[in-house]
Amino acid sequence: MEDVWNKCLSIIEKKVGANAFELWFKPMKLLQAKDNNILLEIPNRFFREWVEDYYPNLLSSTLEEITGHPVMLKFKIGEKGDSEARKIDARLEGRKQRLASKGIYLNPKYTFSSFVRGQSNQFAHAAAMAVGDSLGRAYNPLFVYGGVGLGKTHLITAIGNKIADKRQDFNILYVSSEQFTNEVVSAVRHGKTEELKGRYRNLDLLLVDDVQFIENKTATQEELFHTLNTLYEKQKQIVLSSDRPPKEIKNITDRLRSRFSMGLIADIQPPEIELRMAIIQKKAEAERIQLSEEVRNFLAAKIKSNIRELEGSLIRLGAQASLTGEPIDVSMAKNVLKDIISEDDRPITVEHIQKLTSEFFGIKCQEMRSKKRTKEVAIPRQVAMYVSKQLTDSSLSDIGKNFGGKDHATVIYACKQIEERRAKDEDFNRKVDNLIKRIKG
Ligand code: ADP
Numbered sequence: 001m002e003d004v005w006n007k008c009l010s011i012i013e014k015k016v017g018a019n020a021f022e023l024w025f026k027p028m029k030l031l032q033a034k035d036n037n038i039l040l041e042i043p044n045r046f047f048r049e050w051v052e053d054y055y056p057n058l059l060s061s062t063l064e065e066i067t068g069h070p071v072m073l074k075f076k077i078g079e080k081g082d083s084e085a086r087k088i089d090a091r092l093e094g095r096k097q098r099l100a101s102k103g104i105y106l107n108p109k110y111t112f113s114s115f116v117r118g119q120s121n122q123f124a125h126a127a128a129m130a131v132g133d134s135l136g137r138a139y140n141p142l143f144v145y146g147g148v149g150l151g152k153t154h155l156i157t158a159i160g161n162k163i164a165d166k167r168q169d170f171n172i173l174y175v176s177s178e179q180f181t182n183e184v185v186s187a188v189r190h191g192k193t194e195e196l197k198g199r200y201r202n203l204d205l206l207l208v209d210d211v212q213f214i215e216n217k218t219a220t221q222e223e224l225f226h227t228l229n230t231l232y233e234k235q236k237q238i239v240l241s242s243d244r245p246p247k248e249i250k251n252i253t254d255r256l257r258s259r260f261s262m263g264l265i266a267d268i269q270p271p272e273i274e275l276r277m278a279i280i281q282k283k284a285e286a287e288r289i290q291l292s293e294e295v296r297n298f299l300a301a302k303i304k305s306n307i308r309e310l311e312g313s314l315i316r317l318g319a320q321a322s323l324t325g326e327p328i329d330v331s332m333a334k335n336v337l338k339d340i341i342s343e344d345d346r347p348i349t350v351e352h353i354q355k356l357t358s359e360f361f362g363i364k365c366q367e368m369r370s371k372k373r374t375k376e377v378a379i380p381r382q383v384a385m386y387v388s389k390q391l392t393d394s395s396l397s398d399i400g401k402n403f404g405g406k407d408h409a410t411v412i413y414a415c416k417q418i419e420e421r422r423a424k425d426e427d428f429n430r431k432v433d434n435l436i437k438r439i440k441g
Pocket residue numbers: 110114115116117121146147148149150151152153154155279307308311
C-alpha cells in the first residue's frame with residue numbers, strides 16, 4: 001500500500017505543481033488502508049479544508065485510478081495537531097454520519113449560524129430563514145441566484161440542516177443539477193424511472209443546486225418539471241439555486257422557467273467591504289488564526305468578488321503559519337497569496353471608469369461629469385455609474401457626486417435600468433461585459 005501512496009503522490013505532484021504539492025500534499029501520511037477505506041493523517045484541519053475546496057476528488061480519483069477500485073477517504077489530524085480542532089472535526093463528522101444513516105447528505109458546516117449577513121446577501125438570507133421556519137408555506141419555490149463563491153450552496157444547505165435538526169422524520173434531499181441529470185440519464189437507461197420518481201416525489205424538502213446546468217437537457221428538464229409540480233401540489237418545499245435569474249436561463253422550456261419563477265426569486269450580490277471584513281473575522285476566529293488588523297484590511301481590500309477565495313486565502317495563511325511558526329503579516333500574505341493577488345493592482349477608480357466608458361461610447365469624458373441630459377450622454381453615464389458600483393468600493397452618493405452632482409437614488413435608478421436592459425438585450429449585455437473587461441485591464 002505504501003507503494004500505491006507514493007505513486008499517488010507523484011501523480012498529484014505532476015498535476016498540481018511543485019509548490020502546492022510541497023505545501024499541501026507532501027505533509028500527508030498514509031495511516032491505514034483496509035478494503036476500500038483509506039485513512040490519511042494530516043497536520044491540522046486546514047489541510048483537509050483546503051484540499052477538499054481546491055482539489056475535490058483529486059486524492060480519491062487518483063487512488064481509484066491506481067488501485068482500480070472505489071475508495072473511501074478519511075482524514076485524521078495528527079498527534080501534534082491541536083485538540084480543540086480535533087473535537088470540532090469529530091462533532092461535525094458525527095453529525096454528518098448521523099444524517100447519512102438516514103440518507104441525508106448535507107455539508108454540516110453550512111448552517112445559518114455560520115452564515116454572515118450583510119447588505120449584499122440579506123434578502124436571500126431572510127428568504128431562506130422564512131422558508132426554514134415554515135416549509136412549503138412561505139415561498140415555494142425559493143430561487144436563489146448569484147455569482148460563483150457568494151454563498152448559494154451554503155445558504156440553501158442551511159435550510160436543509162435547520163430542518164434536519166428540527167424534524168427527524170422529514171425526507172430531505174440535496175442534489176446538484178448535474179447529479180440530478182446523471183440520475184435521470186441512468187434511470188432511463190436502466191428502466192428505473194419509477195424508482196427515481198419514488199425517490200424525488202416523496203420528499204419534504206428538495207434542494208437543487210446550480211440549476212443552470214440543465215440547459216439543453218430535455219429529458220432532465222421534463223423530469224424536473226414534473227417533480228417540482230408534484231412537490232408543489234403536495235405543499236412540499238423546493239429550493240433552487242443558480243448563477244443567474246430564471247429569465248436568463250435561456251435554453252430551458254418556458255413552463256419550467258415559469259415554475260422556477262412562481263415563488264420568490266432572491267439574489268446574492270458580491271460582498272461589500274463590511275461583509276468581507278466580518279467574514280474574515282468570523283472565519284479567523286473559528287479557525288483560530290491570529291490576524292492583525294492590518295492583515296485583515298489587506299485581505300478585505302484585495303479579495304473582493306468571491307467569498308470562497310477569501311476563505312481559501314485565510315486557510316492558506318493559517319496553514320503557512322502553522323507550518324513555519326511565523327506570525328502572519330502583510331508581507332507573508334503578499335507572498336503566500338501572490339497567485340491570486342497581483343502586486344500592482346491599483347484599485348479601479350470612478351475616474352478611470354469614466355474615462356474608459358466615455359471612450360467606449362465615443363463621448364467626451366467631461367460630458368459624463370456634466371449635468372447634460374441628452375440620450376447620447378445619459379446612457380453612457382448610467383453605464384458608468386453601474387460599472388462604478390460593481391467595480392469600486394465608492395458609496396452610492398460618492399459615485400453620484402462624480403457624475404454632475406447626482407444623488408444616491410439616481411445611482412440606484414441607473415443601476416436598475418442597466419441591469420434590466422442587460423437582461424433583455426443580448427447585444428447591450430455583451431457590450432457592457434466587454435467594457436467591464438477593458439476597465440479591469
Ligand atoms: P456558491 O455556491 O455561491 O458558489 P458557496 O456557498 O459554496 O458559494 O460559498 C463559498 C464559500 O464561502 C463556502 O465555504 C461558504 O461557507 C462561504 N460563504 C459564502 N458566503 C458566506 C457568508 N455570508 N458567511 C459565511 N461564509 C460564507
